[in-house]
Amino acid sequence: MTELLLDVQNVVVEYPIKGFRKEPFQALKGVSLDIRPGETVGLVGESGSGKTTLGRAVLGLAPVTGGQIVYRGQDIAHLGRRERKALSSEIQVVFQDPYTSLNPSLTIEQILVEPLTVRKVAKKDASKRVLDLLDQVGLPSNAADRLPREFSGGQRQRIAIARALALDPRLIVCDEPVSALDLSTQARVLDLFKEIQERTGVAYLFVSHDLAVVRHLSHRVAVMYHGEIVEWGAGDQVTSDPVHPYTQKLFLAAPVPDPDRQEQRRAVRQRLVLEQERADAQAGAA
Amino acid sequence: MIDLTPTVLAPALPRAARRSLFNRLLRNPVGLGTMLFLALLVLSAVFAPLLAPHDPNSSSIQDVLGGPADGHPLGFDSSGRDVFSRLIFAGRFSLAGAALALIIALVIGVTGGLIAGYYGKWFDSVSSWLTGLLMALPGIVVLLAARSVLGPSMWLSMMIFGVLLSPAFFRLVYASVTAVRNELYVDAARVAGLGDSRIIGKHILTVVRAPVIIQSAMVLGIAIAIQAGLDFLGLGDQSIPTWGTMLNDGFRQIYKEPMLILWPSAVIALTCVALTLLANAMRDELERSGKAKRRRRPPLRPADVNKTAAVFHAEDLSSSGRTGEVLLEVQDLAIGYDQPDGTVKTVVHDVSLTVRRGEVHGLIGESGSGKTQTAWSILRLLPDGGRVTGGSIFFEGSDLALASEKEMTKIRGKKIAYIPQEPMSNLDSAFTIGSQLVEPMRVCLGLSKKDATKRALELLARVGIPNPERTFAAYPHEVSGGMAQRVLIAGAVSCDPDLLIADEPTTALDVTVQAEVLDLLRELQSELNMGVVLVTHNFGVVADLCDRVSVMRDGRVIETGPVRAIFNEAKHPYTQSLLAAILEDGEARGDLDEGNSARAAATALTTPSISDTIGAQS
Known part of the structure; x- marks a missing residue:
């Protein structure tokens, strides 16, 4: 058993609700999972399931009110700003929307240099590093002095990946990084993620609503539903032969790109839904 | 491997756009x-x-x-x-x-x-x-x-x-x-x-x-x-x-x-x-x-417009059975946008498609392919500056491209209905859902308020809303996205349309809700025997619902045919590349290989500090 990179233990995240003595909203109700170095853990769920919140909790952007987030032996759930700053070279992020995650008024170079300035990297070295980063994500070096609006969605996401890589992190939280992209662009960006992982040994916490995307990239997969992890295991097993009824429903709801097989899958899903309804009715009657 | 194709950058913006305010x-x-x-x-x-x-x-x-x-x-x-x-x-x-x-x-x-x-x-x-x-x-x-x-x-x-x-x-x-x-x-x-x-x-x-x-x-x-x-x-x-x-x-x-x-x-x-x-x-x-700055569309790709003729597939066993009357016949459609300098920028070229009664025709393509423009032009609802610049849109014997605004008003809603992509932004938050369903029915079908209310409640129950009375009295922000889409579908079918234009009807929805909405669309389509034009970028949705597919790219239809022919015998290289990019049914990544993980762990845990890295690379 290799040493764990990240160990999330019973994490609770609560958001206060406006109003006197209202119960806070629990976005995460005691979630546990772990990530090994160099591993991709996929986090699947529908909107409101808490998958994005878990990513933000690891990044220190969500209020953790219970449990522990242990990163290389240290609990990082309640760090102060200065300690958090020290972690910035360890844990990085790629957000979903490539249009709002890059400041529209800064050039690509300014965007990529930003994390380096925190580390007090000399200006000359920083510029070299920018070229190296652009090369790593497959963008030409003349991209450096352009503004984000001159790039397409896929290219912007490459820039966001380059920014995450700038400090050589060990863990990147990827929050739906390909959902806003076109099909063919999506495949290329996913391949880039894979290639970077194989080269640098970085680990990913890969948040997505798309089972197929998660299956493509993840070694292990966790399925979230209403703030809890309902299924957690090897990527292949969870995404092709799920055990939990919710995961089964999720799996069967995704249409297969083949008319005949989709017809079969539809029939299976409708039968499952009927069975579940019947079981619910019986449970209600009993 | 890194594919080098995306490295093609759009030409640099003129310097004027980047000069300082002073x-x-x-x-x-x-x-x-x-x-x-x-x-x-x-x-x-x-x-x-x-x-x-x-x-x-x-x-x-x-x-x-x-x-x-x-x-x-x-x-x-x-x-x-x-x-x-x-x-x-x-x-x-x-x-x-x-x-x-x-x-x-x-x-x-x-x-x-x-x-x-x-x-x-x-x-x-x-x-x-x-x-x-x-x-x-x-x-x-x-x-x-x-x-x-x-x-x-x-x-x-x-x-x-x-x-x-x-x-x-x-x-x-x-x-x-x-x-x-x-x-x-x-x-x-x-x-x-x-x-x-x-x-x-x-x-x-x-x-x-x-x-x-x-x-x-x-x-x-x-x-x-x-x-x-x-x-x-x-x-x-x-x-x-x-x-x-x-x-x-x-x-x-x-x-x-x-x-x-x-x-x-x-x-x-x-x-x-x-x-x-x-x-x-x-x-x-x-x-x-x-x-x-606010322009959200990706810059246009350099002109690599493929001028080769579109690929047509012959009818196959399951599609040749569909012999309903032709509802919609679009021929050589071109759509252009007036530019400030007086020229017209054409975004859709020579698009032809046929929709029969009882048939679902899918328009699939990536962003900027012109699929939504084509759908909007059928309703003659193109954004400002956009217009049909060529070709014809025959619907029930008359050319919609030439119809007056008055004639279109009679056709829209009553004969041709529309389901949008974003359900929430297509409901007016100032009115109850009920009033937004009742009003169009009173205008289109000439029903009394009481009859229209009755029909609205029936429709809400029909589209699978558990408590129709409550939803009828609710405001749009009080229902979920999936419910809102059901409401819009109820509104779209309320006047018994012959043709339904659905523009990415499930894109904004969760996958389990998407499956339910697709089921609903399929049931209503066969119940009312409508023709449907379904715009989507998702091949799964196409496989689920469509009888016939047209693949669009850069404003042209590049391949069209029965749904099985497109999935099984795609001929156009672009269609083939799209199908190849689908991840469903792909290989799973597998468990983190122990040997690999050890190596990865070693590299990860001995990663030098940032200054060392830069020193080594420079």
Whole structure:
């Protein structure tokens, strides 16, 4: 058993609700999972399931009110700003929307240099590093002095990946990084993620609503539903032969790109839904 | 492997779009003129002792109200002082007073707005309350009261006026900061370890800068006018020359020497006009670039438009059974957008497609392929500037491309219905869901209100809404996205349409909800025997629902045929590449291989610090 990179233990995240003595909203109700170095853990769920919140909790952007987030032996759930700053070279992020995650008024170079300035990297070295980063994500070096609006969605996401890589992190939280992209662009960006992982040994916490995307990239997969992890295991097993009824429903709801097989899958899903309804009715009657 | 194709960058923007505001203003005639005038004014004020031919306060009795004389181009005032020299020196005090007010307002307003907007919490509520109080105070009354208590000091009254003006900046900065505070790039900066001061300096001030500069020009004009007003009323400090005191003097002598009032009023008027015009010019320049900034569409790919003919697939076993009447026949459709320079930019070329009764025709393509434009043109609902520039859209024997707006109104909703992509933004949040369903039915079907309500409730039950009465009375924000889409589907089928245009009807929905909505669409389609045009980018949705598919790219249909032919025997290389990019059924990644993981762990845990890495790579 290799040493764990990240160990999330019973994490609770609560958001206060406006109003006197209202119960806070629990976005995460005691979630546990772990990530090994160099591993991709996929986090699947529908909107409101808490998958994005878990990513933000690891990044220190969500209020953790219970449990522990242990990163290389240290609990990082309640760090102060200065300690958090020290972690910035360890844990990085790629957000979903490539249009709002890059400041529209800064050039690509300014965007990529930003994390380096925190580390007090000399200006000359920083510029070299920018070229190296652009090369790593497959963008030409003349991209450096352009503004984000001159790039397409896929290219912007490459820039966001380059920014995450700038400090050589060990863990990147990827929050739906390909959902806003076109099909063919999506495949290329996913391949880039894979290639970077194989080269640098970085680990990913890969948040997505798309089972197929998660299956493509993840070694292990966790399925979230209403703030809890309902299924957690090897990527292949969870995404092709799920055990939990919710995961089964999720799996069967995704249409297969083949008319005949989709017809079969539809029939299976409708039968499952009927069975579940019947079981619910019986449970209600009993 | 990294695919090199995405490295093709769009041509660089013209430099004009990236020049700084100052440089752009230099090229704007109004901006250049006003800036020259203001620079001249400031310079003359700064170098007043060098420029003014005489001491502004030395008076000579024999020259009282004297006309222009040698060395005294504008004559003398009521105390025999040189008007030209006083005018130049007055600029010093008037401008400095206004600048003082501006600086006070800026310091209080901008810092307050930044702190309140960025950190919020108690400071936010306290400062918002204070701003409200300040804005409610009548400025002139406060200034008069201050003068009676503190005496006639121009500087003091301008400082107080600055405080009174600070809400103008506070509110502006506060609004901009709260808008950016939650942008993802600010989060990314936080994750990168940037401190608050750096985030504010780099990401937030850049957003606030331009509006603050514009507001400053306006506020400066107001301060000059108010200051002149106070002095004109005789409430200012009479010992220093300002434009206001000169105005006061001139007004008193208006019958004896009418020209005396002209010079200060001309300078005040010109300065205020120049400041306002400059602010307008800055706004114009910023908005011009703002438009390009807001453009969300990716830049067009270089012209690699594939001109090869579209691939047609013959009917197969399952599709040849569909022999319903032809509902919609689109032939060689072209859609263009009028450009500001008078040309027309064509975004859809030579699109032909046929929809039979009872058939679902899928339009699939990536963003910018023209699939949505094609769907909208069938409804003749293209955005401003867009129009059908060629071809025909035959629906029930008449060409919709030529139909009048009046004829279209009869067809839309009743014969051709529409389901949008974003259910929430297509329901009016000011009306209940019920009223939004009932109104169109009363117009289209001529039902009474009671009958329409009954039918609406039936339809809501039909589209699978568990409690129709409650949803009927609810407002759109009270239902989920999936429910809202069901409501829109109920509305779309309420008038028994022959043809349904569905524009990415499930894209905004969760996958389990998507499956339910697709089931609903399939049931309704066969129940009502409608023809459907389904726009989507998802091959799974196509496989689930469509009988016939047209693949679009760069505004053209490149391959069309029965759904099985497209999936199993795609011939066009682009269709093949799209199908290859599908991840469903792909290989799973598998468990993290123990050997690999050990290696990965080793590299990961011995990753050198950032400075080492850079040193090694450089």
